[in-house]
Amino acid sequence: EAGVAQSPRYKIIEKRQSVAFWCNPISGHATLYWYQQILGQGPKLLIQFQNNGVVDDSQLPKDRFSAERLKGVDSTLKIQPAKLEDSAVYLCASSAGQFYGYTFGSGTRLTVV
């Protein structure tokens, strides 16, 4: 079974620029998550999708972050404009169901300079 695919692996941008991350979950997984992991911290949920609907986006900074899940499969996370404190690893995960652990992708490491 193919894992969760994310791209790009690394991205360096200047503050106030925009950036987008892409995620392709495991085939058939209805639930998709975006997590932000700042260095030295545990991952923190940004947004959860069930198929193409948003279940939880309470911790998404909506003034600068946006996310969509196209046709209930792939997803993109966008930051516009980026701030220095957005430097982190952005992890995408998908899940087969309630009692299955998430499968995470390898993440995108964003550096904002």
Next chain:
Amino acid sequence: DQQVKQNSPSLSVQEGRISILNCDYTNSMFDYFLWYKKYPAEGPTFLISISSIKDKNEDGRFTVFLNKSAKHLSLHIVPSQPGDSAVYFCAASKGGGSQGNLIFGKGTKLSVKP
């Protein structure tokens, strides 16, 4: 306000011995707990989980213990192997399963020395 705490940033253990990683939580509504393992430049990998209706779950060399009254769980690895060297994250959720918002601790870096 950190709801899931891993108070030991690092742990060093000799190969073949037991590794014990600890995790404390503050929210009594948590009813499902998971451990993830993370190698550098990779995403976290699910290791083992436990529901709040149990106090122990075992999978090969890995055992998770849950003490609800103390709001404490621990992961035991016996015997420890050099390949176990990684960062281990404890996570918790509400709602009876792993779906939904997982709250992660900051992680404990385990080093297993040959």
